[in-house]
Amino acid sequence: MIIRLFQKQDSDRIAKLFHDTVREVNIRDYSLAQVRAWAPDDLNFCDWEAECLDTFTYVAEEKGEIVGFAQLEANGHIDCFFCHKSYQRCGVGTRLYRAIEAKALELGLEILFVEVSITARAFFKSRGFSLVKEQQVSCRGEKLTNFVMEKSLKGYLSADLQNYQSGYKSDSKLVSQSTSQSVVVATFYHFASLENYQEMRPAIIEFCDRHQLKGVILLAQEGINSTIAGTRNGIDALLHYLRNDPRLQNLEHKESYCEVMPYATLKVKLRQELIKLGVSGIDPSKEVGIYVEPKDWNDLISDPEVLVIDTRNVYEVEFGTFKGAVNPNLDFFHEFPDYVQNQLGDRQHTKVAMFCTGGIRCEKASAYMLSQGFKEVYHLKGGILKYLAEVPPAESLWHGECFVFDDRIAVI
The missing domain is CATH 3.30.70.100 (Alpha-Beta Plaits)
Structure with a gap:
């Protein structure tokens, strides 16, 4: 996949990608009337060529097909940001955002801001954007909900790490300008x-x-x-x-x-807690669930009697998870006890297997579940990162990418 700047001949394909994405992806969060107003039948309801040339428009291209595009205005506003319906969760958005942020840093912009759909909110949240407000906007006679979000870039601009912006290449990879060592x-x-x-x-x-x-x-x-x-x-x-x-x-x-x-x-x-659970008396140094080595994890989660729980936040789960895992839809880890009480209160004797990015949340979650009377509680030792490092791809039951809390965003 390559990330490149918009060219005039891209206009028609971008118009169709926008239309199809809104109609077939955003439809899960908006009504039919709303998506029809947002993306009219007339693909050229606006002058796509002019709009794209007036902004820094980046195009994601895979084997000659345009699979996504994103626009950055000179004031830091991110306008259109869409990925092809058949390329959702394939890293297209991640690569486009990398290009946008690199250009923003090159321009010396201190803040990025965007109005995002319900569908895209988790994506931008995972990239460090915070919610400013929820709003209702009018679009050709329909009211649509979206969210104003923003991200400060001041920390990047004040740092010595200038190769973050200068190292961006057209193949969407970042390479170090200062050293050849990893x-x-x-x-x-x-x-x-x-x-x-x-x-x-x-x-x-x-x-x-x-x-x-x-x-x-x-x-x-x-x-x-x-x-x-x-x-x-x-x-x-x-x-x-x-x-x-x-x-x-x-x-x-x-x-x-x-x-x-x-x-x-x-x-x-x-910190008061390494990872906030909000329940006193939980001490993983004294009691935790049963550790499961990565090599044994597949067998455990393939057991139909085992309830597999992804203990990460909802925006992390968007990137990838284990097949069949339950997503508790947590915005914050401290909501986990409420999930257990409300959803698992009558399943005290179920075998439970939990996982998270590096293992720390599972340590605390397993200690909590044991305190609540669950008898068989397992958790993936070393988390997803260790699993991905040790289990051959051909044997892996992981689907997608793994979100990490740094500028890499996700690892595969």
């Missing part, structure tokens, strides 16, 4: 009693700064949680430093690699 991305968490977690923060910041590490580290009395990126030597040094603390000596980590530093800054934050 950036190491380490993900880890460990539940332990860290009574002095507040005092640990300054030393960790100083250590990471000295080794030019960027990312996020969360510290709480119940443990540590992090995704951190840097050089091979820097990551190894940090892991050695942390494991020298007897409370963290068994800390396990997972690694992935990318060509561009996925974080602009280092943030070491203090």
Whole structure:
């Protein structure tokens, strides 16, 4: 797939893609009358060539077919953003958004803003956009609901990471301008009693700064949680430093690699909980469910007696999940106890298998479910990321991509 700028000869195909997407994708969230007003029978109800030439219009092309397009105006407004009906959840939107954000940074824009449909809200939320307001708009006699959302780019503009915007290439891949070495991305968490977690923060910041590490580290009395990126030597040094603390000596980590530093800054934050559940007395360092190695996960979730639950937030599930998994439709993890009480209250003896991105949410969710009387609670050790790293693609039961909380957005 390539991402390129709009050309005059694209007009008719873009008009049809817009029409078909609204009529056949957005129809799941809008009435027939609404989509007909939004995308009239007349494909050329507007001058597509003029509209596309007046904006930075990026086109996604796969084997000669236009499978998506997106428009950025000079003031930071994202206008049209549509993916072909047959290419939903195939990474088209991710690549188009990459192009949009790279151009915005090149232009020095501090804010991106957009009015998104009900259908697209989760997509933009997953890319760091926050909700400004819900509104009703008039369109050829019909009222349609959409959402004004925005994202600040100030953090990127103030950072030294200029290769984020300058490294964008027409094949939609980002390549580092400053080094040929891959950036190491380490993900880890460990539940332990860290009574002095507040005092640990300054030393960790100083250590990471000295080794030019960027990312996020969360510290709480119940443990540590992090995704951190840097050089091979820097990551190894940090892991050695942390494991020298007897409370963290068994800390396990997972690694992935990318060509561009996925974080602009280092943030070491203090939290009441590593991952907010909002229920007191839950201590995963004392009691959790049964760990399941990635190699054994397929057999477990293929058992018809096992209830498989995706404990991630709804916008993460949009990218991909395991076949047959239940989506609790959580906007936030702290809604998980309500889901258990409202939906699983009469299934106390069901075998439950849970999974999440790296494993931390499942540790807490399994501890909570055990406290609620569930007898057989399993969770995927190391989460989806470890599963994708260890299970051959030909044997994988994973469908789609895995959302990650950095600028890579998703990994496959």
